[in-house]
Amino acid sequence: MNSYKDILDKKEDFYSLAITYYYNIDQEYIDHISRIVPKSISLLIDHEFIPTPCIEIKLQLHHKEENEGISSYYLYVNEKKEFIDEFLH
Template sequence: MNLFNLNIENKDEYYNHAIEYFNKITVEDHNCGNFDNIVPKSISILIHHDFIPAPCVEIKLDILQNQKKIGNYFLYISEQKEFIDEFLIF
């Protein structure tokens, strides 16, 4: 699959993939307490980055607590949907 030919119908698959990786992080790892919801935000193709191997797919999730955004989770995967990196920002 060519990264530039990502099929929009597969977006739920990409978001589910990111949520699955996010759920592997324990509460102790992110020290945010409880959160209400994880909201799919965007899927992007990363062409160049200083320290993340590119090109790759960036999947962004918003993390909500009491209906307010408290953070973001970013998952970076290869064209073959293999894990590259992840960032959790609060």
């Protein structure tokens, strides 16, 4: 697994990767979003249904009309930034 420093040095790359994956979701849902806010990057060591270890990238999605957080998008990748899973909540 990448060191903490490697992840910190490349955090903008991780957020960009998550945004790219998010835009592959159903366009109808995306049309209601006005802003995507990077929230966190975490190392996942143990998880019930996600293969671990992996990196979790969280984005907060803001509604177009109210401009408030309405949901979150999570992207899970391995140390090579390869897709593992995603979750829209």
